[in-house]
Amino acid sequence: MSKSPRSYNQFCAIAKALDIIGERWTLLIVRELLSGPKRFKDLQDSLPGIGTNLLSTRLKEMKKNGLLAKGKLPPPAASAVYEIAERGRELEAVVSAIVKWGFSLLGTPNQDEFFRPHWAMQALLVTFDSDAAKEFSEIYEFHISDEIFYLRVHEGKAEGRLGPASHPDLVIIASVNELLTLGFGENQIEYALDKGLIKQGTVEMLCRFIRIFGL
Amino acid sequence: MSKSPRSYNQFCAIAKALDIIGERWTLLIVRELLSGPKRFKDLQDSLPGIGTNLLSTRLKEMKKNGLLAKGKLPPPAASAVYEIAERGRELEAVVSAIVKWGFSLLGTPNQDEFFRPHWAMQALLVTFDSDAAKEFSEIYEFHISDEIFYLRVHEGKAEGRLGPASHPDLVIIASVNELLTLGFGENQIEYALDKGLIKQGTVEMLCRFIRIFGL
């Protein structure tokens, strides 16, 4: 049968939690699934170095622990996917706290570091400034390399989704490097205009976006 | 030289954070240090199964990463201790989120599970109900087996410390099993009176304590 995973064996909430989410790769898989269902291959591509056997093992453990479920995508491309489950989504607060703590460690991107555009989406959701967004209701869509996602701000709350929005107010098309410059560089507005990154929407919207998401 | 620790090598806040706090035992060491400075031996006793070499290694890594510092206890018992540092204390939010998530996994204590009374203190700080405590200012002290700690409620906030309080309002003396019954059992008040656990203070205070900390 399945070999029993290692446990701290402590009657303590943190230890019990870490028995489940503390193993290598597990929280990164949660991170991936929080932004939507993914196929095995998608996960592998976002988790360089994991190896098929280990990913397979982790997915099984996580399913057993109620963090995710196997599902099917709607008819067009009816492939098997892994999607976050109830108990997995409840980890959003944990992931968010970790992102906040880890943000200062980011520094500047190193050439040998992997990066996927949708990770920026999750970071933005964490740096989101609710007060600055109170009076706005807008949808910001991004096309970064081959990934598309959007952020919707409404009633002081923000949510992010992979894929295109129905009626985006602002559409930014950029490369990964341009995105990073936009996020960490100086004179972001000038840079965006200079490179022609705004494909739809106004400069005001971009200014607002930058302010709302604390860049 | 020191071999470089394993890294996910991703330009992503979660991955960067997990490079530092994701290794086995690290967050449990943080948990221990969040309740006060500890000696090597103290840590070992609260982390059964860690092995001296691994604990030593972890402490070095954590010091290098700014999570803790080596200090000396004040004159009486001037022994070397490890204490939480700035960046380590900032992990309080992370630990708190994990505790909240892991709470439902606790179930009932199993005989083969380890338990240390001061873990209860941290759990109580997380289940603390600020609204229920708004109008009270009290100090609750606990003597559980050989451990003493207290919780101070003031202006809708709660803080916990190891050791005795200066002027506790309520003092509970109990065994580990009695503490767990108090935490997870029924008819807690009757039980406390029956066993004579209240060494100082009133029944009203115990009721309040139970309500404030959501038991």
Place this chain on the structure above:
DNA sequence: CGGAATCCTCTTCGATACTG
């Protein structure tokens, strides 16, 4: 093609013994 199983190498873990 997605994904599970196998095999091999390397690193990390855990337990005990040992030293300052």
Place this chain on the structure above:
DNA sequence: CAGTATCGAAGAGGATTCCG
């Protein structure tokens, strides 16, 4: 008490193969 040294066991990582 505070670590270091050592060694067998378990886990991780990479490549390859097998199966639907």
